[in-house]
Amino acid sequence: xxxxxxxxxxxxxxxxxxxxxxxxxxxxxxxxxxxxxxxxxxxxxxxxxxxxxxxxxxxxxxxxxxxxxxxxxxxxxxxxxxxxxxxxxxxxxxxxxxxxxxxxxxxxxxxxxxxxxxxxxxxxxxxxxxxxxxxxxxxxxxxxxxxxxxxxxxxxxxxxxxxxxxxxxxxxxxxxxxxxxxxxxxxxxxxxxxxxxxxxxxxxxxxxxxxxxxxxxxxxxxxxxxxxxxxxxxxxxxxxxxxxxxxxxxxxxxxxxxxxxxxxxxxxxxxxxxxxxxxxxxxxxxxxxxxxxxxxxxxxxxxxxxxxxxxxxxxxxxxxxxxxxxxxxxxxxxxxxxxxxxxxxxxxxxxx
Amino acid sequence: xxxxxxxxxxxxxxxxxxxxxxxxxxxxxxxxxxxxxxxxxxxxxxxxxxxxxxxxxxxxxxxxxxxxxxxxxxxxxxxxxxxxxxxxxxxxxxxxxxxxxxxxxxxxxxxxxxxxxxxxxxxxxxxxxxxxxxxxxxxxxxxxxxxxxxxxxxxxxxxxxxxxxxxxxxxxxxxxxxxxxxxxxxxxxxxxxxxxxxxxxxxxxxxxxxxxxxxxxxxxxxxxxxxxxxxxxxxxxxxxxxxxxxxxxxxxxxxxxxxxxxxxxxxxxxxxxxxxxxxxxxxxxxxxxxxxxxxxxxxxxxxxxxxxxxxxxxxxxxxxxxxxxxxxxxxxxxxxxxxxxxxxxxxxxxxx
DNA sequence: TTGAAAGCGCTAACAG
DNA sequence: CTGTTAGCGCTTTCAA
Numbered sequence: 002x003x004x005x006x007x008x009x010x011x012x013x014x015x016x017x018x019x020x021x022x023x024x025x026x027x028x029x030x031x032x033x034x035x036x037x038x039x040x041x042x043x044x045x046x047x048x049x050x051x052x053x054x055x056x057x058x059x060x061x062x063x064x065x066x067x068x069x070x071x072x073x074x075x076x077x078x079x080x081x082x083x084x085x086x087x088x089x090x091x092x093x094x095x096x097x098x099x100x101x102x103x104x105x106x107x108x109x110x111x112x113x114x115x116x117x118x119x120x121x122x123x124x125x126x127x128x129x130x131x132x133x134x135x136x137x138x139x140x141x142x143x144x145x146x147x148x149x150x151x152x153x154x155x156x157x158x159x160x161x162x163x164x165x166x167x168x169x170x171x172x173x174x175x176x177x178x179x180x181x182x183x184x185x186x187x188x189x190x191x192x193x194x195x196x197x198x199x200x201x202x203x204x205x206x207x208x209x210x211x212x213x214x215x216x217x218x219x220x221x222x223x224x225x226x227x228x229x230x231x232x233x234x235x236x237x238x239x240x241x242x243x244x245x246x247x248x249x250x251x252x253x254x255x256x257x258x259x260x261x262x263x264x265x266x267x268x269x270x271x272x273x274x275x276x277x278x279x280x281x282x283x284x285x286x287x288x289x290x291x292x293x294x295x296x297x298x299x300x301x302x303x304x305x306x307x308x309x310x311x312x313x314x315x316x317x318x319x320x321x322x323x324x325x326x327x328x329x330x331x332x333x334x335x336x337x338x339x340x341x342x343x344x345x346x347x348x349x350x351x352x353x
Numbered sequence: 354x355x356x357x358x359x360x361x362x363x364x365x366x367x368x369x370x371x372x373x374x375x376x377x378x379x380x381x382x383x384x385x386x387x388x389x390x391x392x393x394x395x396x397x398x399x400x401x402x403x404x405x406x407x408x409x410x411x412x413x414x415x416x417x418x419x420x421x422x423x424x425x426x427x428x429x430x431x432x433x434x435x436x437x438x439x440x441x442x443x444x445x446x447x448x449x450x451x452x453x454x455x456x457x458x459x460x461x462x463x464x465x466x467x468x469x470x471x472x473x474x475x476x477x478x479x480x481x482x483x484x485x486x487x488x489x490x491x492x493x494x495x496x497x498x499x500x501x502x503x504x505x506x507x508x509x510x511x512x513x514x515x516x517x518x519x520x521x522x523x524x525x526x527x528x529x530x531x532x533x534x535x536x537x538x539x540x541x542x543x544x545x546x547x548x549x550x551x552x553x554x555x556x557x558x559x560x561x562x563x564x565x566x567x568x569x570x571x572x573x574x575x576x577x578x579x580x581x582x583x584x585x586x587x588x589x590x591x592x593x594x595x596x597x598x599x600x601x602x603x604x605x606x607x608x609x610x611x612x613x614x615x616x617x618x619x620x621x622x623x624x625x626x627x628x629x630x631x632x633x634x635x636x637x638x639x640x641x642x643x644x645x646x647x648x649x650x651x652x653x654x655x656x657x658x659x660x661x662x663x664x665x666x667x668x669x670x671x672x673x674x675x676x677x678x679x680x681x682x683x684x685x686x687x688x689x690x691x692x693x694x695x696x697x698x699x700x701x702x703x704x705x
Numbered sequence: 706t707t708g709a710a711a712g713c714g715c716t717a718a719c720a721g
Numbered sequence: 722c723t724g725t726t727a728g729c730g731c732t733t734t735c736a737a
Contacts, residue, residue, distance in 0.1 A: 015480075015730090017729095017730055017731085018730065018731065018732095019730080027707075027708085028707070028708045028709075029708090029730090029731075029732090030707075030708060030709080030710095030732075030733080031706085031707060031708075033731070033732055033733085034706090034707085034732090034733095037732080041706075041707095042706070042707080043706065043707095046706080046707085060475055060478040060479045061479060061730085061731075062420070062479060062480050062729085062730050062731070063419075063425075063476075063479040063480055063481040064416050064417075064419035064420040064425065064480060064481075064729085064730080064731090065416075065420050065713090065729070065730035065731040065732090066730080066731060066732080067415075067416035067419075067713095067731095068414070068416040068417050068420050068712095068713050068714065068715085068729090068730080068731075068732095069712085069713055069730080069731045069732045069733080070713090070731080070732065070733095071713075073415075073416065075459070082445055082448065084441060084442055084445055084645075085441075086438030086441045086645065089436060089437075089438045089440075089441060090436055092460075093434055093436055093462060096434065096460060096461070096462050097462070100461070100462075100469070100472065105459050105461075105476065105481070106459065106460050106461075107427070107457050107458065107459050107460075108444075108448060108458050108459075108460050109448070109452070109457075109458075110445065110448050110449070110452075117452070120452065123412055124415075124457065126412040127412045127413060127414060127415040128367075128414050128415055128416060129415040129416075129457070238645070238649050267646075267649055268649060270651075271649050271650075271651060274651050293436075293438065293590075294619075294646050297590050297619055297620060297623050298623075298650070298651075299622075299623055299626050299650075299651060367714090369713095369714055369715085370714065370715065370716095371714080379723075379724085380723070380724045380725075381714090381715075381716090381724095382715095382716075382717080382723075382724060382725080382726095383722085383723060383724075385715070385716055385717085386716090386722090386723085389716085393722075393723095394722070394723080395722065395723095398722080398723080413714085413715075414713085414714050414715070416713085416714080416715090417713070417714035417715040417716090417729090418714080418715060418716080419715095419729095420713090420714080420715075420716095420728095420729050420730065420731085421714080421715045421716045421717080421728085421729055422715080422716065422717095422729090423729075706737105707736100707737085708735100708736090708737080709734105709735090709736085709737095710733100710734090710735090710736105711732105711733090711734085711735100712731100712732095712733095713730105713731090713732090713733105714729105715728100715729090716727105716728095716729090717726100717727090717728100717729105718725100718726085718727085719724100719725085719726085719727105720723100720724085720725080720726100721722105721723085721724080721725095
């Protein structure tokens, strides 16, 4: 509840625009104007109003303002919420830009659950937010979301919904970047290269797998299913650990491995080292993401960096722009594909 | 904006409670009741209302409801926002419990900035949230926050403000847990034990330093300032890296080090290994937190676990309770101090 | 430049 | 059990 001030009988009462108006000797309309359009009132009026605001400790009530203005100045950020810290810098950047732009950030974790998606669809339809940012590989499948873009601007980060035009999309060229990572391995003299794909069925995971195949094909190398260690349920340590079992089970081992995410790479490396395999001595590893931990691991992980903070900033700025111009028709959406960057560290060895 | 339906002339219009009432042949009050207190209307009325809701695609407008009910069903979660992924599971747990309880989660990163604190104080005073959870070592110093607990319930996580009663507090016994960590080192035969404190001036960092000293004193060991490597600006890798310089500069090296956070420990270990120092062969390291990465590092980090998820759940449940009973006077606050747990892994060696 | 008045969509008294 | 009525606090025409 808003600020209160003592009543005549000592009972606390919330300070409203009425109180300010009375105190400043003007109408409520003038107080409202002095706040929203300071140029539209005389110098003297403005001073009187702001003095009254200070004296009363007035803060405009958000609900009343939203109801009247039909805008809540809030955005909904939807995350997968699998406990992955990949999104920490993204959320950080989003919060920064949105707050700067005068918007609050409501977060929601979809957890791949239908009921949670329905819940957040309802939040949107209740007019609780002016825009939506979906930061997840798994875009909500709820039918309710289909109607969302008609009501508030919505953007996608890190993955797109092919064939749609109503969202802004901010992602990277997962396929191209993965191919580049594998090309680097090839350039270092590796010929037998394995891949640990990400979460089965996800668009990003598929794209990265595609890039891996592209690079192999380009170089005239065979694509060997025995070297594609599927079964990841997520972009996490456990999936890397699981892949290590495939590695150990294999007679003819690869000299290098491309993991679809840093955490997968780290989990894999740890398991290999436990098994007495040296990295990059015996096998080289390259990751994807450039998470905080990549550089601090031993050996420091060579990886493809996704510009997470920059993507967050750009996506937020775009949504801000679209929300601002939402009243005059559907503002144009953007498709921004940022470049990844190979970060060479210590986990890949040059062959022969 | 809320759901819309085509008007007579095709223009989209938002569906209001009026539309539902008209369609169901009842008054708006009855619709409101059918939704909020289903038992207070006849079976037939309820059916008619829900049918009308379904047919129109009605979703109650959040702003109107908040304005009238003087409750937004939202909480503000304030994080430090230094990009630290320590808070990822905490935020996850909070979101889960709050959503379950029918509350939305608005996040804010204070970034130790005065202006941002003022901003969020204003959000609270604007009545935008029904409760506040401060998840940070640095509690807002803004005067505006002083008045907050009178208006909405507020809780603190991970650190307290000594001498205050108006907040619920969920934390761990940083001092006791740290002493326990150092006692473990002593029990393993270590006598010359160093400490890397956390962010200078923070309550938690001080407590952990205090615990370190306690354990040393208990064992009759001297407290040597040369073994307390101050200067951390944060609980991060960089601080561990920085401490490694002190280590290398020292002639008479310690056999064990207690780092005030896992990330500090990891940064320190990495720097030592780079310098050819073996862990735990040459020096043992123990951390604090039990972050996701502790177990996957090489060597896996022995550390004191803070029950982050559980703390998040409990804190959220407590705030939920307090918000529910906020109308009838100031509900009682809780002080919950959860136990930490020593997780023994590979980074500490048993001496001679 | 300012004020009066209407009303955003909903809930809560109060009658009936 | 249901309807009527008032009004939450604010912004925005419309007139003056």
